[in-house]
Amino acid sequence: MQSTAAEDYVKAIYHHTEWQPEPVTPSQLATRLGLANSTVTEMVKKLAAAGLVHHRPYGAIELTSEGAALAVRQVRRHRVVETWLVERHGYDWDEVHDEAEILEHALSDRLLDSIARSLGDPVRDPHGDPIPAADGTVVRPDAVLLADAAVGHAGAVVRISDSDPAMLRFLADAGIALDASLEVLGQKPYSGSIQVRTDAGTVDLGPQVAQAVWLSA
Template identity: 90%
Template structure:
């Protein structure tokens, strides 16, 4: 079983556990994909029958080895395309996700690998997410979530979640991007905001942003 839908499902399951260890539940997967729970339940049954996932009724969903390989293939395609759009076609980092969702299914393997070579075989996409190698290996940076970093921690930004394009635009306007060095000054009382020092000065970042930015340890 290798349809566009199956590719999207296994990629979404992979994304859920890429930066945290808890497996995804059917309801969480439905929310991530913007689909009804019943639709996801039926598709998960098909994925399980195809040997792509492990799933027991009412339990979490986990990728099999076969499912992981398919997910990594799609993640590589998506992130190479995002990098290509930014580096070669003038897209901003908040504009590439939807385009990549379409193109990742349309490009041949030969063209995809040619694009990767032309970019110098990048190891991360415009948001810092690691690009799996063509053999499926992944190298992730040692990182801590900004929301969990202690006061005084200083580190370069190694990853910013691309789930919210508006947040990416906000961070760009604040002068915060990949490789920006941030110093955590501490959490402000009552507001929940975390104050950081960046090259442009002191910035207050709300809880949503603090849970979308990873710093090098």
């Protein structure tokens, strides 16, 4: 089963567990894909029949080894394309996701590998997500979510979720990008914000941002 839909589904399942351990539920998958629960349920049944996922009724969805291999292949394609668009075509990091969603299905393996070589075989995309190697190897940085970082924790930004383009623009304006140095100065429990020090000064970051930024551990 190698349809575009199957590739998108296994990639979404992979994304859910890439930076946290809890498996995805059908309703969470439906939300991530922007589809009705019934549509997702039917597709998950097809994926299970094709040997790409494990799923029991009302339970979580997990990739099989075959499903994981397909997901890693698609993740590599998507992230190489995002990197290519930023580095060679002048796209900003908040503009590449939708373009990559289209192009990742259209490029041949030969062209994809040629693009990767021309970029120096990058190991991360513009948002810090690891780019799997051609053999499927994935090297993920040791990182801590900003929301979980203790007061006084200082580190470099190693990953920023690309799920919200507006947030990426906000962070860029605040001088928070990959490899930027951050120090957690304090938490404001009643407002839910976290105050951090950057190279440009201090800034208060809300809960949504704190759940989207990872620092070196």
